Amino acid sequence: MKTTFSDPARFEVLYKQYFPMLVGFAFQYVENSDIAKDVVQEVFSKVWNNAKNLDIRTNEKSYLFGAVRNACLNHLRHEGVKKEHASETSRQSFIEQEAFLEMDELQEKINKALDDLPEKRRQIFELSRFENKKYSEIAKELNLSVKTVETQMSRALKALREVLGSYLLYFLVLSLVFWVEACKGRI
Amino acid sequence: MNLENDDIDIEEVLYRYFRKELSQKDQEAVDSWREEGPGNQQKFDDLRIQFLDFKGLAYYQKTTNQVDQSWEQFASANKVKSIVSASPSLSPFLKYAASVLIVISTAFAIYHLQTQPLTVRLASAQSTREVSLPDNSLILLNQGASISYVAPFQNNERRVELSGDAYFEVSKDKEQAFVVEAAGAEIRVLGTKFYVQQTNNESLIVQVEEGKILVSYNDLHKIVAAGSAVKVDSDRNELLEEVDKTGLSTFWKNRKLIFNLTSIEEVVNSINTAYNVDIQLEGKTEGCSLTVVFDNESIETVLEIISSTLNYEIIESQGRFTLKGNGCR
Numbered sequence: 001m002k003t004t005f006s007d008p009a010r011f012e013v014l015y016k017q018y019f020p021m022l023v024g025f026a027f028q029y030v031e032n033s034d035i036a037k038d039v040v041q042e043v044f045s046k047v048w049n050n051a052k053n054l055d056i057r058t059n060e061k062s063y064l065f066g067a068v069r070n071a072c073l074n075h076l077r078h079e080g081v082k083k084e085h086a087s088e089t090s091r092q093s094f095i096e097q098e099a100f101l102e103m104d105e106l107q108e109k110i111n112k113a114l115d116d117l118p119e120k121r122r123q124i125f126e127l128s129r130f131e132n133k134k135y136s137e138i139a140k141e142l143n144l145s146v147k148t149v150e151t152q153m154s155r156a157l158k159a160l161r162e163v164l165g166s167y168l169l170y171f172l173v174l175s176l177v178f179w180v181e182a183c184k185g186r187i
Numbered sequence: 188m189n190l191e192n193d194d195i196d197i198e199e200v201l202y203r204y205f206r207k208e209l210s211q212k213d214q215e216a217v218d219s220w221r222e223e224g225p226g227n228q229q230k231f232d233d234l235r236i237q238f239l240d241f242k243g244l245a246y247y248q249k250t251t252n253q254v255d256q257s258w259e260q261f262a263s264a265n266k267v268k269s270i271v272s273a274s275p276s277l278s279p280f281l282k283y284a285a286s287v288l289i290v291i292s293t294a295f296a297i298y299h300l301q302t303q304p305l306t307v308r309l310a311s312a313q314s315t316r317e318v319s320l321p322d323n324s325l326i327l328l329n330q331g332a333s334i335s336y337v338a339p340f341q342n343n344e345r346r347v348e349l350s351g352d353a354y355f356e357v358s359k360d361k362e363q364a365f366v367v368e369a370a371g372a373e374i375r376v377l378g379t380k381f382y383v384q385q386t387n388n389e390s391l392i393v394q395v396e397e398g399k400i401l402v403s404y405n406d407l408h409k410i411v412a413a414g415s416a417v418k419v420d421s422d423r424n425e426l427l428e429e430v431d432k433t434g435l436s437t438f439w440k441n442r443k444l445i446f447n448l449t450s451i452e453e454v455v456n457s458i459n460t461a462y463n464v465d466i467q468l469e470g471k472t473e474g475c476s477l478t479v480v481f482d483n484e485s486i487e488t489v490l491e492i493i494s495s496t497l498n499y500e501i502i503e504s505q506g507r508f509t510l511k512g513n514g515c516r
Contacts, residue, residue: 007350009310009333021250028242065247073236103247110244129241134208154196157234161198164237 004060006051014060015044022068029072039071062104070100113163117156124149125156198234205238308335315439320345324365327354329439352384354440372404372419379413384436391419392429394436402426433457442483451475451497455510462486465507471514 004010019040026036047054047067056063101109114122124142127133135153139146197220203209204217221231309318309326310333317327321338322345328334332351340346340363349369357365359378367374369383370391379398385391393402394416402409404419409426411417416429416436431437434445438461446454451472459466464486475497481489490508494501499512 004350007333007348008306008335009308010350012308013310025243025246025250028246029239061250065243065250069240069243073239076235076239103244106240107244107247110240129245150199151196153202154199157198157202158196161230161233161237164240 005047005054011048011051014064018061018064019044022064025065026068026072029069030075035075036072039075040068043067043071056102058102058104062102065103066100066106069103069106109164110160113160116163117159121152121156121159124152125160128153197230201231201234202238205235306335307338308333310334320347322360322363322365323358325356327440329353349383350385352382352439354380354382354437356380370419371421372402375401375403382437382440390421392431392436393417393419394429394431396437435461444481446477446479446481448476448478451477451493451510451512454493458486458489462489466490467507467509469502469509469511471512473514475512475515 005014022040022043023033023036026039027033030036030039043064047064054063058066114125117125120142124138127138127141128135133141135146135149138144139149142149144152200209200213200217204214209217217231221228309316309328311318311328311330315327315329317325318334319325320336321340324345326334326347329352332349332353334347334349334353336345336347343363345357345360345363345365347365347367349367355365355367355376357376357378357380361377365376365378367376367383370385372391374381374383374393376398379400380396381398381400382394382396383391384394393400393411395411395413397413399410399412402411402417402419404421404426405424407424407426409417409428416431418427418429419425420427432445432447433449434441434443435457438444444457444461446457449457452468454477455466455468458464477493477496479492479496481492484492490501490510493499493510497512497515499510502509502511
């Protein structure tokens, strides 16, 4: 899909509409509001300066969130490298993403992975994930032992990791050129 | 906690680590486990991203529309300027159209104040809006449309970029052509009145009300005179003469539809497009045609007129209308 980011008025609408949400979203990853703001600002700058070369697979909102997520992960990677004396292993472990999943694509992947879990396991996992419930609370609610909840959680996480674990790496194969250029580019 | 123990589920421990539910001692155990090998660190990083993505996704699913003020800050850093005022936040289903509204401080003020060329943008999101340009041309922007131009005009032409639908009343100036860029096409005029309509599939229709215009697309050119319309078909790379007898392409401005022995199917299609509704036809339609002008009528009145003229029954259910008839022989 051709983007409309290069239309200044459209860009402005998107900027005004999504800036605060994107900052809140970035905060989920970087847990620092100044960094979250910087990351989002930088993503908008890149999008603005490369508007004509961008190609969106889903929609503008999903694209922007995906770009911010990617920028956050890159930030965390750099931060990790600094903290851990730039050891080779940690540098490789958070591979810097030049292409990224748009948010709707990620959502679809995750939902699909969750759909594949057995009913009970999924239920336990979602109580923990969405409602932020402690294992003891989940155990009480579902009339299970804490140990069972723990085991089910563990299996859910393991299964999800197997499905999702390296989606970042696989996705690189689909890499698009523009983001590389964006990084090398004017900013 | 010994993380090498087979009874320990590392995923589950890491999950609690990221949720900050582990004791200080257990956290340290995880940290030293990470340093034991690249495999461990890899696992840690994978799960961390996964954990963050679950948080991020939960947030993403709750996002609504809001408006922010930091545009100016951003714009000055990126050498663009705008004259746009923020709208209050609106309910999510208004989505795109709603979030920003707009303009109209005077382009003139900026035109005179600034010595540097300046990109001016005018947009209309929630309703139609009339804007004027430095040359006194008037533009009526349809909902969601926007134009931008560089002030003062450069290279001896009055060039504007349009996205969306608009009606132009271009002031006469034989020295300075007025050029509209839209959907890859160019519309060139000296002074005239015309409509530009951009449909969903990115084809462009230019309907001329007065004077003559030149429409160019790639290496195709067509002169269009008053009363005619041309359609830029980007898929087939063609410029097609269009006759819009119904007035559908100008409905958003004058709220007028003209039917002349038009079949009921076509009438309903036109009304659905014009009023953005979804009226269904049921029963027989043989021989049913309409000759009528709807001039600024509400959709209810339009339905009443059709129903009484053709003896159709109006059925309303859950906000949707169905017209049911027995044909007209």
